[in-house]
Amino acid sequence: MTPPRPNPSASANAPGGVSAPSPPSPPRSGIARSRLAEQNRTAIVTGILCIVLIIALMQLWLLTATMNAFLGGDHAVVWPALGASIVCLLLNLGLLRYLYLLERP
């Protein structure tokens, strides 16, 4: 395990430019570290969830608009809408992959 490094900014701000070495910070316990990691993970997964929700809502709107156009006899929008929906799914799958990477120890 590496020893804690002295903080360079602390010594630069000290009066006279010379200061006593700052006392080493107390070692963080493993539980506290994992707690911090858990908080970060929850924040990240919340962000991913928000993006996935927005993309899924866009897909829902796209599906209803396409269905309305199709039932009205307008078939020109069907294939571009399918392409856009696939792109949205790929974005979601990318975020899901990131979620799995996040869970990996």
Place this chain on the structure above:
Amino acid sequence: MADPTPIRVHTPNGRPSDAQPKWRQDFPIDTQQDNFVARRDFTKFMVLISASFVAGQGWIALKTLRGEGGNAGPKAIARVDEIAVGQAALFFYPGEHDSCLLVRAGEREFLAYSNKCSHLSCPVTPDVPSGCLRCPCHHGSFDLATGRPLAGPPRRPLSRIVLEVRDGKVYATGVEERTA
């Protein structure tokens, strides 16, 4: 920045959370961990929903490829003298299950629309004196002259059947679907 205050996470066997069996990690006791698992699972479910939306789009695209509906060529649906002015008749076009309404609005004016309401496919009934077609299910109504929605939940007009009158007979020659 100060270190966060260490908070001890109690687990049933005293080992850290990461060392717990998989089933216990999926049903955590700790609130923070539970928030993570709930949001993670909801995200996975939303990605599944996203895939189902793509499946729906694919189904519509397949229906386009198969070319369902469309025109089935001219078909004699009634004789002119069979229907009095202000009366209506039921016929099937283009398929044998596609019910349509033929309305004689004037001496020389015939109108025909799909009989399915554009809201939820209930059969519409003609109300020739008031110039509209009414859907009894959700009280939607359509303009008899154009087939466009006048009131109620329908947003799309009724499909119009293209007619042709020759040799004393009324022929259906095509279906005109419209979005507005």
